[in-house]
Every structure is written in C-alpha cells, then in structure tokens.
Amino acid sequence: MKIKLKVERIEDKAVILKTEDDVSIVWPKNKLPDELEPGTDVYVEISLSENKDETAKKILNELLNINE
Numbered sequence: 001m002k003i004k005l006k007v008e009r010i011e012d013k014a015v016i017l018k019t020e021d022d023v024s025i026v027w028p029k030n031k032l033p034d035e036l037e038p039g040t041d042v043y044v045e046i047s048l049s050e051n052k053d054e055t056a057k058k059i060l061n062e063l064l065n066i067n068e
Helices: 051-061
Strands: 002-010 014-019 026-027 041-047
Touching: none
Parallel strands: none
Antiparallel strands: 002 014, 002 041, 014 026
C-alpha cells in the first residue's frame, strides 16, 4: 500500500506530514531526505509481515495516532 503525504512544515527534529484526508503525521526529520521543503509530496509504502492483518492495522493506527 502506498500513501501520498504532503510536507506541511518542518520543525527542529520532526516533519509534519498531511494525508490527502487532512490527517497529520509527525515523522522524525532524520528519517527523511534533507532536501524536503513545505509543499513537497512524499510517498510512504507499507508492506505486510507474516501476521498481516494485525501488523498492518497496528502500523496504520500508530501513523495516524488512533487509539483503540
């Protein structure tokens, strides 16, 4: 699964990304390319592990900051 995100702003140690449906995701700045600037599109690809359903759900919930 590939998710399109847009760089909303860059802070000291984090980059704030927005999904197409306006959900914010905070990502460590050191885990993204240095040449990012606000407005840049970023694509994140999520692949599944052996325990596909639970792992994918957990990852998406963590990225979208959803608590169950």
